[in-house]
Amino acid sequence: TKGKTHYGSGGGYNHFAGRDASRAFVSGNFTGDGLTDSLRDLSSTEVKSVVDWRDFYLRSYKYVGKLVGRYYDSQGNPTKYLKGVEAKAARGAQL
Numbered sequence: 001t002k003g004k005t006h007y008g009s010g011g012g013y014n015h016f017a018g019r020d021a022s023r024a025f026v027s028g029n030f031t032g033d034g035l036t037d038s039l040r041d042l043s044s045t046e047v048k049s050v051v052d053w054r055d056f057y058l059r060s061y062k063y064v065g066k067l068v069g070r071y072y073d074s075q076g077n078p079t080k081y082l083k084g085v086e087a088k089a090a091r092g093a094q095l
Helices: 044-060 080-094
Strands: none
Touching: 044 080
């Protein structure tokens, strides 16, 4: 794929492949606890930054599916957590 050299084996961002490590996009912590999908305790502007990254990837990369977990269920539907994150990001956009 387009990002194979970055996200594939040995790539600088391979720690993102196959997992939701949303928090690392704003925390800069790309190891251990930082590679998590939890956005708890982030400010609304930090959450907006994560949503902006998501939107960038949706525009820039070939869509292959959603990662089932906190934000999407097994049917690919948004969960209540994703709706909460998007609401918090909208508040961040107003700041």
